[in-house]
Amino acid sequence: MLRVAVIGAGRIGKVHAQTVASHPQAELVAVCDPIGTAAEDLAARFGAKAYKDADALFADADVDAVIIGSPTAAHAPQVLGATRAGKAVLVEKPVAKDVEEARALEAELATFDHPPVMVGFQRRYDPSIRRAKELADAGELGDIEQVVIVARDPQPPSAEYVAGSGGLFKDMTIHDFDEARFFIGDIVEVSAFGQNVLPELKGTGDFDAAFVLLRGKDGAVASITNNRRCVTGYDQRLEVHGSKGSVSMDNWRETTLSVNTAETSGVQQPYLNFFLQRYADAYRDELTAFIDAINNGTEVSPTVADGVAALVVAQAAEESAHSGRTVRLDA
Ligand SMILES: NC(=O)c1ccc[n+]([C@@H]2O[C@H](COP(=O)([O-])OP(=O)(O)OC[C@H]3O[C@@H](n4cnc5c(N)ncnc54)[C@H](O)[C@@H]3O)[C@@H](O)[C@H]2O)c1
Structure with a gap:
């Protein structure tokens, strides 16, 4: 079972949490959202851990992969944080807030070995x-x-x-x-x-x-x-x-x-x-x-x-x- 965490407990985060929880090859182990009780509320529905801080989540050895459904401005930094911690990433669209940031992300990812990174054009x-x-x-x-x-x-x-x-x-x-x-x-x-x-x-x-x-x-x-x-x-x-x-x-x-x-x-x-x-x-x-x-x-x-x-x-x-x-x- 792939141990997956969802980052961002909003509209698309809820969709991904449900999709992971009902997938035969995956398990929802954590939800991360810094605002209010969003992470706790969504995590509780699936018996998962709740995090407010994405860096703390990236340090969790019990997480194999993350799905990033946070607001667009957080995508590129979170892709880098997750991949540097050895997590595979499915990141929602757009991959970054603009072309410049997206190109910088692509260039940075090319400088180290990391698990797969996929973009959410479903x-x-x-x-x-x-x-x-x-x-x-x-x-x-x-x-x-x-x-x-x-x-x-x-x-x-x-x-x-x-x-x-x-x-x-x-x-x-x-x-x-x-x-x-x-x-x-x-x-x-x-x-x-x-x-x-x-x-x-x-x-x-x-x-x-x-x-x-x-x-x-x-x-x-x-x-x-x-x-x-x-x-x-x-x-x-x-x-x-x-x-x-x-x-x-x-x-x-x-x-x-x-x-x-x-x-x-x-x-x-x-x-x-x-x-x-x-x-x-x-x-x-x-x-x-x-x-x-x-x-x-x-x-x-x-x-x-x-x-x-x-x-x-x-x-x-x-x-x-x-x-x-x-x-x-x-x-
Ligand atoms: N592929 C699709 O069909 C699809 C559909 C909707 C949204 N999206 C994408 O998903 C992203 C989120 O959209 P949404 O509609 O779910 O937004 P939303 O506003 O409903 O939810 C965003 C959530 O992220 C949380 N958040 C804020 N800052 C954060 C951070 N730094 N780290 C983690 N979580 C943080 C917010 O508290 C909120 O709960 C956007 O980039 C959007 O383009 C994709």
Whole structure:
């Protein structure tokens, strides 16, 4: 059993704690959170130890691996603290608060031997997205020409969260940048439009919705539509179009029932509400891949380099949205 600790007992920390506790090859041994009783409360649910201080957790010999779900600004220092203490790391996105810090982290990690470090772009492990990737890799879709990604959250996070998030592109669109890279490879051109549609987030100075166009190194293009608020639920769709065929992923619902009456037809249940429900399988399979990398030396995916690359695209999107110009990354 891999002895795992979760750092950060907030929204995603709770998801990871539950995922670890219910995984047959893992055991939740500790939770760390410096604020109030967050660590104690979450740890108590699973009979785990509680820590307020991450350094004290890193010194715990009974911990093999950590999952970092603390606020973004803490990611890079905690990755280094954990790896220096010999712990394997699954770190939430974004891998660091900006490109500079992410590159410094990558460079530092290259200077010493450490267990695997994986980045939490869990969509790579979503059964539909993974199947789409397998079909693309097997040549079933021919040459990939266009990718369409729609990602809208059911409701926005607090203004406080947004203020510390690094901004829409680094916080939210970063998942879509990794998803686009998954299918069309490295990105060479970025064009972005930002929007402010939510009055409650105006004071944050950040965009709350966006439309982004990307061009991959082999000429394929991707479009990304984001919104921090979607009254119809957690809207997660994907289409991958190639020269021989295409795949499309619709929203998930609790059942596949379609209800028809004299007044309406094709009425379905609402979309699964949010990331906890929609990506539950992905978080589980992400954890399995992390455990495999630690126990069996299988390839880590996504890597810190993938985390850096996604941040580079996010920074370019920010620049494009503010300047109104397309940003080239291969110049
Ligand atoms: N992959 C995903 O689907 C996904 C979903 C949500 C959030 N995230 C990422 O996870 C991170 C946390 O997001 P969240 O929504 O859970 O935030 P949150 O605000 O709900 O929770 C963060 C928690 O971290 C604690 N904390 C603060 N400083 C800390 C520190 N130095 N060390 C340890 N814990 C600390 C806070 O007390 C809080 O309990 C962000 O980087 C976010 O981008 C990823």
